Amino acid sequence: xxxxxxxxxxxxxxxxxxxxxxxxxxxxxxxxxxxxxxxxxxxxxxxxxxxxxxxxxxxxxxxxxxxxxxxxxxxxxxxxxxxxxxxxxxxxxxxxxxxxxxxxxxxxxxxxxxxxxxxxxxxxxxxxxxxxxxxxxxxxxxxxxxxxxxxxxxxxxxxxxxxxxxxxxxxxxxxxxxxxxxxxxxxxxxxxxxxxxxxxxxxxxxxxxxxxxxxxxxxxxxxxxxxxxxxxxxxxxxxxxxxxxxxxxxxxxxxxxxxxxxxxxxxxxxxxxxxxxxxxxxxxxx
Amino acid sequence: xxxxxxxxxxxxxxxxxxxxxxxxxxxxxxxxxxxxxxxxxxxxxxxxxxxxxxxxxxxxxxxxxxxxxxxxxxxxxxxxxxxxxxxxxxxxxxxxxxxxxxxxxxxxxxxxxxxxxxxxxxxxxxxxxxxxxxxxxxxxxxxxxxxxxxxxxxxxxxxxxxxxxxxxxxxxxxxxxxxxxxxxxxxxxxxxxxxxxxxxxxxxxxxxxxxxxxxxxxxxxxxxxxxxxxxxxxxxxxxxxxxxxxxxxxxxxxxxx
Numbered sequence: 001x002x003x004x005x006x007x008x009x010x011x012x013x014x015x016x017x018x019x020x021x022x023x024x025x026x027x028x029x030x031x032x033x034x035x036x037x038x039x040x041x042x043x044x045x046x047x048x049x050x051x052x053x054x055x056x057x058x059x060x061x062x063x064x065x066x067x068x069x070x071x072x073x074x075x076x077x078x079x080x081x082x083x084x085x086x087x088x089x090x091x092x093x094x095x096x097x098x099x100x101x102x103x104x105x106x107x108x109x110x111x112x113x114x115x116x117x118x119x120x121x122x123x124x125x126x127x128x129x130x131x132x133x134x135x136x137x138x139x140x141x142x143x144x145x146x147x148x149x150x151x152x153x154x155x156x157x158x159x160x161x162x163x164x165x166x167x168x169x170x171x172x173x174x175x176x177x178x179x180x181x182x183x184x185x186x187x188x189x190x191x192x193x194x195x196x197x198x199x200x201x202x203x204x205x206x207x208x209x210x211x212x213x214x215x216x217x218x219x220x221x222x223x224x225x226x227x228x229x230x231x232x233x234x235x236x237x238x239x240x241x242x243x244x245x246x247x248x249x250x251x252x253x254x255x256x257x258x259x260x261x262x263x264x265x266x267x268x269x270x271x272x273x274x275x276x277x278x279x280x281x282x283x284x285x286x
Numbered sequence: 287x288x289x290x291x292x293x294x295x296x297x298x299x300x301x302x303x304x305x306x307x308x309x310x311x312x313x314x315x316x317x318x319x320x321x322x323x324x325x326x327x328x329x330x331x332x333x334x335x336x337x338x339x340x341x342x343x344x345x346x347x348x349x350x351x352x353x354x355x356x357x358x359x360x361x362x363x364x365x366x367x368x369x370x371x372x373x374x375x376x377x378x379x380x381x382x383x384x385x386x387x388x389x390x391x392x393x394x395x396x397x398x399x400x401x402x403x404x405x406x407x408x409x410x411x412x413x414x415x416x417x418x419x420x421x422x423x424x425x426x427x428x429x430x431x432x433x434x435x436x437x438x439x440x441x442x443x444x445x446x447x448x449x450x451x452x453x454x455x456x457x458x459x460x461x462x463x464x465x466x467x468x469x470x471x472x473x474x475x476x477x478x479x480x481x482x483x484x485x486x487x488x489x490x491x492x493x494x495x496x497x498x499x500x501x502x503x504x505x506x507x508x509x510x511x512x513x514x515x516x517x518x519x520x521x522x523x524x525x526x527x528x529x530x531x532x533x534x535x536x537x538x539x540x541x542x543x
Contacts, residue, residue, distance in 0.1 A: 008300060009301035010301035054393060054394060057391045060391060129329075133464030276335070
């Protein structure tokens with residue numbers, strides 16, 4: 001059965017994040033006053049990496065169940081594309097670090113958060129929050145080139161780990177590629193495969209439209225504009241094993257659900273992967 | 287009647303080091319309680335949830351506590367399990383280096399560690415020298431199998447490979463999060479006789495066992511033939527053939543003589 005490979009240190013999983021850092025990302029995010037798309041893009045990456053790290057944490061140490069890569073894409077003022085690997089010491093050819101290395105380079109901030117007081121109320125407490133990416137945005141959107149370079153990096157990773165759970169690409173963008181139609185490049189990524197199945201392409205669409213957030217839809221007709229519909233078409237259908245884990249976390253998904261969110265939380269995707277026995281309270285961590 | 291010294295075999299998930307194995311057990315045999323006691327063995331197996339933090343120490347505390355100060359099995363349903371858990375929960379909490387936990391472990395540590403518990407007590411039957419009484423208690427998916435005359439006569443608490451998943455009810459080291467495990471306590475009891483074999487297995491091994499039994503195999507034959515020299519290779523082969531999930535695996539065999 002595909003998408004059933006064990007995820008362990010000897011058979012790691014892989015996440016590659018592609019972050020749109022183009023000028024349109026400075027626009028306000030729909031329905032969330034004071035929040036720009038680029039703020040949300042950085043937040044999505046930071047929260048998703050935080051979730052991955054927490055899942056790999058044993059308390060004091062981290063087990064290297066995942067390899068992580070992150071690439072940003074934008075252009076200069078003359079339209080020349082800039083696709084760069086965002087993790088220190090990496091390149092677009094070799095963008096991956098072990099999750100323990102990613103944890104080591106986090107900037108840890110203290111932030112006030114409101115949490116349940118256990119008696120039905122909320123209490124404000126200070127918690128440590130890891131930050132890897134700060135908001136940044138300028139000029140054009142070379143999404144096609146980013147997908148192509150991401151695909152090449154993943155090919156190298158798959159050659160090293162041919163039996164692993166297939167790599168997962170998470171593209172965080174408002175759509176609007178300025179270097180062509182990205183659909184074919186996304187299909188190219190989805191055509192890559194390990195022995196356990198095809199690479200998974202997921203998209204977090206950040207839009208200025210203030211319509212209802214959408215999480216893991218099954219059809220593009222529910223989406224409000226062509227940019228969202230295009231990113232939906234560039235998203236993989238959630239594998240059955242992901243869907244059954246989503247169901248145990250009370251996240252509504254159907255057989256047609258794709259790895260696509262519209263102005264909505266994406267980090268729950270991290271919990272769709274099986275890395276071992278989770279208890280009754282793991283789902284409540286976030 | 288007596289018990290053959292229990293045989294134990296344990297191996298971590300492939301990719302992990304032996305000291306990272308989150309299965310824990312404690313066995314006291316032969317049990318000496320003094321003249322008034324009738325228990326002759328207590329055996330506990332606990333499987334710490336791999337996604338929880340500090341689960342290994344919690345699993346060991348549960349196994350130790352079951353053997354050293356067993357819960358009152360006649361009274362578990364009424365809430366006494368919480369009283370029984372409390373000293374162990376405090377011990378776990380005291381052992382956590384709260385001021386040194388990195389950010390990634392903080393939320394998990396606050397939520398508490400999680401582990402299964404399978405406890406087996408074997409005791410003398412009043413007025414009979416031809417049988418022994420046994421009682422078992424379980425929370426989660428660590429399983430007990432009783433094999434008699436080459437037949438499986440008890441499978442507890444699960445009896446079908448389809449019942450295993452990644453979200454079993456578990457006992458939590460944080461009292462605030464222990465309600466689900468508390469509601470999931472299962473108990474059973476019976477008598478055993480010469481030649482009976484008790485097999486205790488953590489989930490991946492137990493799931494393999496039940497899948498084999500479902501297709502009319504006798505999986506205990508393979509397990510009873512294993513020794514320390516062959517165990518690792520046997521588990522690895524089963525994982526390689528996708529017949530067993532890659533997870534910590536523990537086997538305990540108790541034979542009634």
